[in-house]
Amino acid sequence: AQKITQTQPGMFVQEKEAVTLDCTYDTSDPSYGLFWYKQPSSGEMIFLIYQGSYDQQNATEGRYSLNFQKARKSANLVISASQLGDSAMYFCAMRGINTGNQFYFGTGTSLTVIP
């Protein structure tokens, strides 16, 4: 079975500082993809970044980077130079080769950026 765990219900970060949101996963799939989504207070779910299990390098998208540690089964999201607009819920998700199209989501982390 696939499982995504986000252990931080809420996080605070000072504006302009970096923050790491934790995500661990459990899967027996030999191949899988890991995703992060942002949900601001307006409610939409926004895709941020993707990491494939076979990728040799950590994914980066602008101020977002993914600290992928395959042996530890962790895929932490790092947001650099936090902005007030980064305040939102963040969800980690996974899909695997044996689960086809289905995605598995964590329970989310609420990030608040303090001015």
Add this chain to the structure above:
Amino acid sequence: DARVTQTPRHKVTEMGQEVTMRCQPILGHNTVFWYRQTMMQGLELLAYFRNRAPLDDSGMPKDRFSAEMPDATLATLKIQPSEPRDSAVYFCASGSGPAAQGAYQPQHFGDGTRLSIL
């Protein structure tokens, strides 16, 4: 940018009424998902389709919920009769199957339907 379109954005209705939510997936996407999000339960998968065929609807209360894809450009989620406990935000998402070995495509979400059953 291509987007998943959901209608209506908001719906308020009385208990017992039928509710129909619609979703237009991104052109070319072959999978469609319906999710329900509440504060208590978080994000729950209700049903999903691949190439318009239902693959899994185990998360959906069968007695009152139904999901269909009459064509590739339209997915519907119906609740009949609706109950106050159905109040939630319902998201539709679309995506593609796995690409090359080891490469997976993200789901893209619509803006959701905020449903309130009085």
